Every structure is written in C-alpha cells, then in structure tokens.
Amino acid sequence: MDRIVHLAQLLRRPVIGGDGDVVGRLADVIVRLRGRDYPLVTGLVARVGRREVFLPAEQVADLDAEKITLASPRVDLRHFERREGEVLLRADVLGHRVIDVADAELVRAYDIELEQRLDQWVLTCLDTRRPARLRSLFGGRAPQPHWRDWTSFEPLIGHARSARIRRSFARLRRLRPADLADLLEDASRTESHEILQTVHADPELEADVFEELEPDSQTRLLGERSDAEIAQVLARMRADDAADAVNELPQHRRQPILDALPAGQRTKVLTLMGFNPSSAGGLMALDVLAMTGDSTVAQALRSAGAAHTLQPQALTSVYLVGEAGEGARLLGVVTLVELLQADPAARLDEVADRDPVRAGPDTDVEDVALLMTDYNLLTVPVVDDEDRILGVITVDDVLEEVIPEDWRRREPAAHATRHLEEPGPTGAPHDIPSGS
Incomplete structure (x- = not known):
C-alpha cells in the first residue's frame, strides 16, 4: 500500500543512521x-551539527512522521551545495505562493504531501488552506487541510533556479487575459516578471493582458521596459487602450514611444489622444464595419466573417454610409442578428x-451609458458635426468607466472551478482533493 507523509511533520525530525544512532x-x-509528472524526491x-549535508534518496530506508531512517550508518559530511535545477x-x-490555475489566483503552500510509490517518493499534493495555528490569531474556527493535486498549480513562480525547466510546461498561457491581469496585479515584482516572461512568447496574448x-x-509594468519594447506591446493593443496607456506614461517618454509605433497605429492613437479620455471620442474604437445601402445582406455577412482585425465587441452591427461622394456619413445600422x-x-x-x-x-460616457440602457444597445456609433462616422463605443468600454472603483476592487464572487484539458499524471481531474 502506498504511504503518505507531510513535509511539516518531517522537518526537524531526527535522522537515524543504519546503526541506530542519531545522525x-x-x-x-x-x-x-519532471514536466507534467510528479516531482521525484532525489x-x-x-x-x-552546524553543517548541512546531502543524503541521496537511495540511502534513505524510510520516511516517517517521527523519524527518518537511513540504510547505512555512514554519511558524507561534505557541505551540501545545491545543483542546477534542484x-x-x-x-x-x-x-x-503558487498559482491556482483553475481559479486563477495566487495562493500559499502551507504544507506538502509526499507519497511513496513502489520504491520512490514523489510530491503529489499541496495544502493551500491557512493552518489552524495561524488562523487562530484572527479568530474563527480552525479549517481542515485542503489537499489538492500538485498539477492543479503553477508552482515556483519567481523561482529563478527552476524557471528554464518549468517554462516549456507552463500553463499560464491558457488562462484568460483578464485572469492573467488579475494575477499580475496581485504578484510581487519577481512573480510578475516571470508571468510576463511566460506570456511574452505570445505577443497577441501579451497585448490582451496589458x-x-x-x-x-499597466503604467508600472510598461515603465520597466524600453521605448521600443513598449511600442511593440502598444502596436498590438486596441487603439483606444493604447492611447490611454500612452497618456498614463511620463511626459518625456510619450513622443519616443509614439515615434516607434507603426504608422497606422500611431495615427489612430494620436487621433484618440485628441479627445477627452472619458468621453465617447476617447473611448471609441476607430475601426467599424461600414457598407453602402445598395450592398446585399449576403455581402454584409461575408464582410463580417472576414473582418478578423475588428474588435469583436464592435462587430455586432453593420453601419450604412453614403456613397463615395458623400464621405462616411452615417445613414443607418443593421445588427448581425437582423442580417x-x-x-x-x-x-x-431595406x-x-x-x-x-x-x-x-x-x-x-455616463450619457452614452444611458443611451445604451434606454435603447438596449451593445454599441453606439460616434459621429462628427456632419454626421460622418468616427468610430463606435462598445458596452464593455462604457462599463469599465461607469462601474465605481471600489466595486471593481471588491472580492470576486465565488465561481465554479474551470477544468483544464489535460489530466494529471494519475489521470484524475485536477480539482479532486486527495483522500488523505
């Protein structure tokens, strides 16, 4: 039968040599x-005395909550030196702290479970529930340990010694951009550096996270980068978000970063920076799907299907504009559902x-919110004095502005655990607690 021990019980326990003496x-x-396999005790x-020494796993006869027994009385007393990757x-x-991937939050490992499988010990579970001796300081009933599979977590965040080994198995890139952003806002400087290093491999995801x-x-994390690196991120962001980001940067950094942007994105950003950031003009997306009235429904649907560069939230409607001689004067709107x-x-x-x-x-933006509420709209076109369409403001941008700051920072509501695609090393779902 497989045996289980917990690290908190093992620490400072006597190590007994093969002759029965305390070593x-x-x-x-x-x-x-070992990648997606459970880590192996080596x-x-x-x-x-005052020296820390290394005991190879082959020399360990037994791990027990009361003592650790060695197979031999002889111990190499050379000072322990950590090796690469250990x-x-x-x-x-x-x-x-580790990242609970299912719930997309940073949690602390309060204990570690080791399990003996055949003649080897492996790390199988973490307990992330604050132990009773700590909780008692704040009152309340002592919680039971909450053992969860090691594969439920992204461990060792900020641990530089193992970063290279862990990078190819990182699952952070599978989280939603909003979840990654929440992690970054809760992370320390070292932790945030590693999270950003992970998402940097996917430039589109990196832009979505910012x-x-x-x-x-956003300003703090961008400010740690060079002008060229900031421009690379802003080039992939929505123009309205990029304009907001530039406005938040120190004055002396704005122009060099704008100069480093691709011409098309720079034009959009400069246009949006000319408006009040909390107005419809400052929040609007500049790219819209506009067609003339003599286009057919079938043509409009094909155009919508091919509009891969448009912000999805802005692609709920097709806008009718005048012929070439009339400019982009707004003449009508039809939703995709109606099409x-x-x-x-x-x-x-028609x-x-x-x-x-x-x-x-x-x-x-408050008036735009009222328009959306009164007319049940997901988007509102923004036009100039001559009714020429300038862009479109979306409901998600409005909500970000009108929801009070203290509401956005409140504790999130409980939500169902998301199941990840691959099973753990044992084939069990990641969110099933250990039976210990």
Whole structure:
C-alpha cells in the first residue's frame, strides 16, 4: 500500500543512521521536476551539527512522521551545495505562493504531501488552506487541510533556479487575459516578471493582458521596459487602450514611444489622444464595419466573417454610409442578428434602421451609458458635426468607466472551478482533493 507523509511533520525530525544512532535532523527535501509528472524526491538535506549535508534518496530506508531512517550508518559530511535545477521543498515551496490555475489566483503552500510509490517518493499534493495555528490569531474556527493535486498549480513562480525547466510546461498561457491581469496585479515584482516572461512568447496574448490591467499596474509594468519594447506591446493593443496607456506614461517618454509605433497605429492613437479620455471620442474604437445601402445582406455577412482585425465587441452591427461622394456619413445600422434573419438577397437599406442612435465625440460616457440602457444597445456609433462616422463605443468600454472603483476592487464572487484539458499524471481531474 502506498504511504503518505507531510513535509511539516518531517522537518526537524531526527535522522537515524543504519546503526541506530542519531545522525542529525531533517532540514529539507530535494526534488527533481519532471514536466507534467510528479516531482521525484532525489535526496534530503540534513543538519549535522552546524553543517548541512546531502543524503541521496537511495540511502534513505524510510520516511516517517517521527523519524527518518537511513540504510547505512555512514554519511558524507561534505557541505551540501545545491545543483542546477534542484528544488528544495522547504526553502522554495513551503510558505511560498503558487498559482491556482483553475481559479486563477495566487495562493500559499502551507504544507506538502509526499507519497511513496513502489520504491520512490514523489510530491503529489499541496495544502493551500491557512493552518489552524495561524488562523487562530484572527479568530474563527480552525479549517481542515485542503489537499489538492500538485498539477492543479503553477508552482515556483519567481523561482529563478527552476524557471528554464518549468517554462516549456507552463500553463499560464491558457488562462484568460483578464485572469492573467488579475494575477499580475496581485504578484510581487519577481512573480510578475516571470508571468510576463511566460506570456511574452505570445505577443497577441501579451497585448490582451496589458489591455486588461488597471492603469496604475499597466503604467508600472510598461515603465520597466524600453521605448521600443513598449511600442511593440502598444502596436498590438486596441487603439483606444493604447492611447490611454500612452497618456498614463511620463511626459518625456510619450513622443519616443509614439515615434516607434507603426504608422497606422500611431495615427489612430494620436487621433484618440485628441479627445477627452472619458468621453465617447476617447473611448471609441476607430475601426467599424461600414457598407453602402445598395450592398446585399449576403455581402454584409461575408464582410463580417472576414473582418478578423475588428474588435469583436464592435462587430455586432453593420453601419450604412453614403456613397463615395458623400464621405462616411452615417445613414443607418443593421445588427448581425437582423442580417442572419433577413433575405440574403435583400439590400441593406431595406432592412436597416435608418435613424440610428448616435453620440458625438464629446458626449460624456455616463450619457452614452444611458443611451445604451434606454435603447438596449451593445454599441453606439460616434459621429462628427456632419454626421460622418468616427468610430463606435462598445458596452464593455462604457462599463469599465461607469462601474465605481471600489466595486471593481471588491472580492470576486465565488465561481465554479474551470477544468483544464489535460489530466494529471494519475489521470484524475485536477480539482479532486486527495483522500488523505
């Protein structure tokens, strides 16, 4: 039968030699990371007098909550020196924060479970619930340990010694941009550096994450980069978010970063920076799907399907504009749902609303919110004094502005655990607690 021990019970327990004499006391447990397999115990660190020495796993006859027994009385008393890639459970994991991937939050490892499988010991579970001796300081009933599978976590965040080994197995890139942004806002400088290093491998994801960050966190993390590196991120962000990011940067850094942007993105950003950031003009997306009224429903649907560069939230409607000689004057709007339900051969001017709700670029965001509420809209076109369409403001941008800051920072509501695609090493779902 497989045996289980917990690190908190093992630490400082006597190490007994093969002759029955006490050699020293356990100071740490060494494991080797093995990708998606459970980490393998490769040795122990024992304190012998004032010296820490290495005990290879082959020399350990038994691990027990009361004592650690060696197979031989002989111990190599050379001072322990950590090797590349080795992870020390007490020094590197116990008491440190890990990322709960399912719930996308940073939690602390309060204990570690080791399980004997055949003739080897492996790390299988973490306890992330604050122990009773700590909780009692704040009152309340003592919680039971909450053992969860090691594969439920992204461990060792900020641990530089193992970063290279862990990088190819990192699952952070599978989290939503908003979840990654929340992690970054809660992370320390070292932790945030590693999270950003992980998402940097996917430039589009990196840009999405920066769009989701709160302005102060966004400015802090961008400010640590060079002008060229900031421009690379802003080039992939939505133009309205990029404009907000530039406005939050120190004055002396703005122009060099703008100069480093691609011409098309620079033009959009400069246009948006000309408006009040909290107005419809400052929040609008500049790219819209606009067609003339003599286009057919089928043509409009094909254009919508091919509009891969448009912000999805802004692609809920097709806007009717004048012919070439009339410029982009707004003449009507038709939603994608209405297009799907219409005759494919019908002209757009036959199915469109010819008097759409609209806003000026100086309209306050609160007034835009009222328009959306009154008319049940997901988007509102923004037009100039001559009714030429400038862009579109989306409901998500409005909500970000009108929801009070203290509401956005409140404790999130409980939500169901998301299941990840691959099973753990044993084939069990990641969120099933250990039976210990």
